[in-house]
Amino acid sequence: MFALIQSLWQQKKLIAGTTAAVGALALGYAFLAPSVYQASTVLRPAAINELDALNRSEVYKLPPTDALLKVGSALDSYETRLNYFEAHQELFKPLEKKGISLEQSFEIFNRDAINLTQPDPKKPDSLSPFIKLELTYPDNVDGVKILNGFVEYAINNQRAQIGADLKVIINNRLRELEEKIDAARSGYKSDKEGKIATLVESDTLQRAKLNDELKALRLQLKTERESRIAQLSEAISIARSLGITRPTTPSAMSDAAQGSSRVMRTEITSQSIPLYFMGTQALEAERTALLKRTSDDFTDKGISDIGKKLHMLEVNRQVEMLGKRANEDLFLKNIEPLRAEVVRLGNLNTDMGKLGLVSIDRKAQTPISPIKPKKALIIALGLVLGCLLGIAIASTRYLISRRRPMP
Structure with a gap:
């Protein structure tokens, strides 16, 4: 062992050179590899007063938690994501690669880049329910704009859906009331x-x-x-x-x-x-x-x-x-x-354009640093691996020299 350590010391230039070479390779990869960023947004239930007018209509009941779940379902819906992609294709142009169509790039992006997180109802670790949406994107894509726009699109989509449902329910109620009045006339x-x-x-x-x-x-x-x-x-x-x-x-x-x-x-x-x-x-x-x-x-x-x-x-x-x-x-x-x-239902406001379905607790912000590659970690690992590789080479040379016959 003493002889091995002495041999390694004698080959310290080899070890240092190997460490420097591998570290240089790691440094090059760290600075040349494409950066990957991650943005996230958090949604929480809206205040009670935001949905009070809708709930007091006695036509459509929507508690804040249910509204949050509706928006979460829309955010997790493939159809909603595809509709947003088709309506804003210019934001996804940088994903287009040679040999891969824009739609195929979106499929990969949708499968690997978007992650929806909700709290486990069996483990209430939060004071209130929330929805967290994370987006992982390369540096040539405006991920913050995509994420915030997608959240806004999903909320507006649900507003329009609730407005359409409200109109259908009101029309059905009015038709039912008219039938009762006609029956009274008859x-x-x-x-x-x-x-x-x-x-x-x-x-x-x-x-x-x-x-x-x-x-x-x-x-x-x-x-x-x-x-x-x-x-x-x-x-x-x-x-x-x-x-x-x-x-x-x-x-x-x-x-x-x-x-x-x-x-x-x-x-x-x-x-x-x-x-x-x-x-x-x-x-x-x-x-x-x-x-x-x-x-x-x-x-x-x-x-x-x-x-x-x-x-x-x-x-x-x-x-x-x-x-x-x-x-x-x-x-x-x-x-x-x-x-x-009939008069009350006729005077109900079915315009849900300003309905507050959820509260955006945190909008997506431009990240300070990428999540990939981790330059310091890569360089450190490169140096460690280079050092280990140099030691391995020096140890191999020492063992080979011991097996040679003496002249």
Whole structure:
């Protein structure tokens, strides 16, 4: 071992030269190798007041953590990255290489250069959830502009998506409310038509009953008139046979037969005097009048009452007013809340251009130094490896010289 160390010391120039050569190679690589930089941005949930207007709309609920997850999903989406690349191809031009198309370069860049980090929900090591997006890029690419632009593009994309979803939900709600109002109109129309039909049917029924009652009453009066005529005819026949021409009484006829005309009698009887005592003159006059009568309506007050009722039934004012309603919506029941909701939904602001979905806790900044290559480490490793290589060469020379035969 002592001899080996002595040999290495004797070959110190060889070791130093090897170390210097390898160190020079490492130094050249450190300064000639392309620099690789890394930029990062951190997103955190937005403040509650940023999403308060959206959540208070009672149409779309979006807590801050859910908004952060939506943006994170967009940032991790290949479609979003591809759309951003297609919209900003000038930023990715430096990635284009000979034999590789720009799209292929983007595929490599997307697979190896972009890294999305989220906290593990099972290990809450942060006071609030966050999303960290890192971008590794060569020195000929404006990575800071790409990263900040991509974050802004993803946020705007989600804003537009939320605005579109909000419009669809509002339109669906409005369509549902209009259907309920139309159903209320249809129900009201059916109720009104049913009410009109009921009133008309009731009037028709009552009119038919009154007409039947009127016919029956007229028939009754006619029958009574005919019966009276028959009674008068019979009484006239009896009065003629008795020679009674003027009204008289049985007592008066008895006195006339006895020839006493000075006696005045008062007659009280519980029986009605037969009709023929009225005399032929009165009876014939009444019969003639009855025979000439064309209508018996005036003889009974009930007929005028029925006529009055029939006249009142000719026009139903309630049916008339129901048919003359111009604005039937004024009479719809339980639709005021629906109308108020339609007005509220119509006044909702669906412009999500200023909606704060996330809070950009740290924007991407131009890095001070590249992450690759690490010049100091490479040079140090080069010197160490050069020294080890020199020692290995010197040790090999020493071992070879020991095996040579002595002269």
